[in-house]
Amino acid sequence: MEISLDKHSANQASVKIKLNEADYQPKVDAKLKDYAKKANIKGFRPGKAPVSMVKKMYGTSVLVDEINEILSSSLNNYLKEQTFKILGDPLPMIEDADSIDWKTQTEFEFQYKIGFVEEIEFKLDDSLKATSYKVEMNDAEVEEAITNLRSQYGKMTNPEVSEENDFLYGDLKSEDGTFEKTFSLPLSKVEKKSLKKFVGVKKGDVVELDPSKAIKEDLAQTVGVEEEEVEKLSGKFTFTVQNINRTELADFNQEFFDKLFGPGQVDSEEAMRAKVQEIISDNYNKEAAVYSDEQIKDKLIESANIELPEAFLKEWLIRANEGKVTEEQVEKEYPIYAKQLTWTLISGKIAKDNEIKAEHEDVIEKTKEMIREQFASSGMGAQMEESMGMFVDNYLQGNEGQNYMQMLTSVQNDKVLAFVKEKANVKEEKISADKFKELLEN
Structure with a gap:
């Protein structure tokens, strides 16, 4: 077997794999003998059909299966040995595969396109400047929110x-x-x-x-x-x-308060106003935290200046999602995908270099926080906490385990961003809700 790499550019290459009879024939012969022992062919007792007949019937399919298995393991092992970071999956050259004569050829040559990035470098110190916004609510904004709630429940x-x-x-x-x-x-x-x-x-x-x-x-x-x-x-x-x-507009009474926050959570207009202000402020500041995190990501992405293999990635997205996306959709969505991929590469390097890991306990706690937020206005605080373990298990086991993996990724991302903020020069700035809305619009 011969494996060679041909770099076409700084981030795209092709891998060529050559196989001869010695690489695959022993495995093919062994598989056919095994077939012969189990085969139930008309005219022969079970397991007594000659290997030559079994080879005639199943030889080509066994050959294809064995070669595909050899190619898969050999290619994966070869790419693991490389210093660069593979993106997406290797793409087989379809035109090469279509020209193969499986019945007569004894030597085979296969090529795969790959996309990759070399070393990822960026500065992670106080030269990275960012702003953490704290949104302050004024009385008029709180009053407007209360009026909207009274209208909603009116x-x-x-x-x-x-x-x-x-x-x-x-x-x-x-x-x-x-x-x-x-x-x-x-x-x-x-x-x-x-x-x-x-x-x-x-x-x-x-x-x-x-x-x-x-x-x-x-x-x-x-x-x-x-x-x-x-x-x-x-x-x-x-x-x-x-x-x-x-x-x-709904009256300021216990019925209105209970509809908003759950039975017995608030018992006066004064307490209701304070609660509304707290909730709105929390929502704004969560949004502000996300905005600040995105600004930090953008600056790291800009400083890293990672050149992605755009042509390869677009082809891979189309082939990996065959029939689900069009070229036009990939063209439109590619900038968003490229930004997320670049951040994933940077985040992964920061985590690896600094031994940052998302632990199972972190996933559990983050899931609990999410569930508490979802039930925040239901008035089911005590009952929810009693059944929290069941809620957490049901969520994390859902979607065939994808929910767990998504939460694990989210925790890892949180930890990486927290680490970045410790190293960066982050200044806090108080800002009005209107000013923050302008930031989002721009």
Whole structure:
């Protein structure tokens, strides 16, 4: 057997494997003899058929199986000995395989494409600068959140006359009759100058409008049409009111508090406001932590400057997901995949160099945290803790063990990022919710 490597570029190569009879024939002969001992062939007693007949019947398939097994183990062992990091899986040259004559050939040559990266280098010290954001809530933002919750748990009514923030259910028609749609119009989405037309109306009233000017945002979604139909919503239209819907805000009472946080968790308006502020702040700061982590990843990815074998990886993604993805989908999603792969390579090196490992106990604790968050507002705190072991086992054993592996990867990622932050120059900055939203949008 001969194995050789031919590098085509800094990150792509081909591996050639040559086999002769001595490499595979002894295994083929042994397998055929074993077949002959077990074969049940018409005209012969079980196990008494001549090997020559068994070879004629099964020889080619046994040959193919044995050679494939030799190729697989030989290629894997050879690649393990290399200093570079293999990406994806080796891709067999299909045109070479199609030209093989399994009945007459005694020597075989196979080629595989491989993609790899050499040494991964980056700086991990205080030259890596990052910002950790702490989001601070103001009273107006908390009040807005509380109003939204009161609306969500409020009572629906159908008043005679409309007011601001009502929903008008009715028929939208174009003057020329080419468009007609029945939908619910939130007056909160009506432009200020046009709003007065919709306030004070009753059932059966008709309002004249130009939807493209009167509805200030999400025109297609508000009316309920596809984006390509938006151009039809310009010009003279009428809206005939069929019904007026209004949500009366929920009262600050125990029933409302229990719906929000579970029975007996909060017993006063003051405590409810404090709880809402705490939850919103926690949510923002979790999001801010994710944002900061992504910024750190981006800077490490940039400093490492890893050149991935793009052409190879795109081909591998298509062949590995045969029939599930198109070339267009791979082209579109490749940048996201490449970024994640690069971070995985960097994270793996940091973990290996610094002996960072995700332990089973860490996986259990992280799973518990996830479950507690999911049940946070259910009011089942005590009962949930009593059955926590069952919840954890059910989750980690689900999805054929993939849930466990995903959680293990998540824990490893958390540990690596914590290590990076210890080495990097991370400064904390207090920021308003509005300012943080601007950061996310940019």
